Amino acid sequence: MKALQFAGYGEPNVLVVADVPEPHAGPGEIRIAVRAAGVSPGDAAIRSGAWRDRVPLTLPYVVGLDAAGVVDEVGDGVDDVRVGDPVFGLRFRGGTTAEHALLDAWAPKPAGMTWEQAGGAAGSIETAVRALDALGIEAGRRAPIDGADGRTVLIDGAAGGVGAIAVQIAVARGARVIGTASPANHAFLAGLGAIPIEYGPGLPDRVELPIDAALDVAGHGSIAELVRLTGDPDAVLTLIDPRAGEHGVRLSRFDPTADLRGALRYGAGLVDVGRLVAHLADVYRMTEGAAAHARVATGHARGKVVLTVP
Structure with a gap:
């Protein structure tokens, strides 16, 4: 499958679209066919190496911490979604900017959100x-x-x-x-x-x-x-x-033991009742990953930068 990754820390131009093995859902995980994935300052810090001590990586590394798509695999112990369900969610170890991605936490995609909005919403929520x-x-x-x-x-x-x-x-x-x-x-x-x-x-x-x-x-x-x-x-x-x-x-630091699914469902509920809108700064294609990361680095994006996949 195609994925956006880097083999060495550096400026946005280290990002390339490459062929990587497809992941498969393990216990407590789901896999989605990705429609869109978010780009955050955290993604940029990981890519640049600024967080290399905080987030140690095995390179090459597929970027992306949140995404939205359609469930196509369900791991053991997961009983709240089915294959074919539209969802948005998080992957603690990255890898969401790809044709298929695993999620550790998720919620149903609100009908009022586009794929692009949902793709960048989970991390922010x-x-x-x-x-x-x-x-x-x-x-x-x-x-x-x-x-x-x-x-x-x-x-x-x-x-x-x-x-x-x-x-x-x-x-x-x-x-x-x-x-x-x-x-x-x-x-x-x-x-x-x-x-x-x-x-x-x-x-x-x-x-x-x-x-x-x-x-x-x-x-x-x-x-x-x-x-x-x-x-x-x-x-x-x-x-x-x-x-x-x-x-x-x-x-404040990310806590994988927290009620992440509860937080995402809460955010989705606010979307459903018109109290929350996921605003988009810019939308790029996955092949434009370097431009998307450069846009985030300006620090002046109004809303979330998102990549569509493929």
Whole structure:
């Protein structure tokens, strides 16, 4: 089968489409015929080697951590899907940007999502749910609600793939949301239900509301200011900044033992009731993998970058 892989760390041009053996579903896994796969900053960090200590690999490595497609194999112990079901989900060890991919966690693809939207949604939903739960923004709630609960969360880097999903989930959970982005993305954030402000140094001078919690999605060095805004390092969470510990701030990491299927089903439920839209920044073909990774590296994508397969 065809897959997008790299044999050595480096710039996006190390990515090539190659023939690789087909995977087969083991216990607790499913295999899908992939229609689309997401490209995230994490994928780019893995490819570049920036995460080589955090995510050790055996090379060559097929890229991609989330995807959507049609189930064509079901492993032992799996009883919630059948061959032919449309799903979206995650693969912890990568390999989703291929004609066939294994998934460790999945949920039914909502009818209201295109294949492209579903292909890039799972990683963003899982990350946003994990982060908001950890910050206590209606932690553990598994149904959309109406009406603000009085808490205010600031999301730094709110227009990207994870940020835009986190804004919508926080709003659905009843929080007031302040989102940072470039001015060009302010109308987009307002449409998601956030109060937009410009990103960059000087956040405490631009934020008028008291902040109960803050989520750093961008990793642009804002942690000290976020602690100042909340008044409590424990009220700040970062998804990407490795210097979090210097400020007493938590760094959120992927936990394969968590209720990942529950998080994905929760996100799918929000889509079904019109509370969540997976916005797309750009869609490329699998043969354009290098261009897609370069697009993510700009750090200015509004929504998720996705690759269609084949």
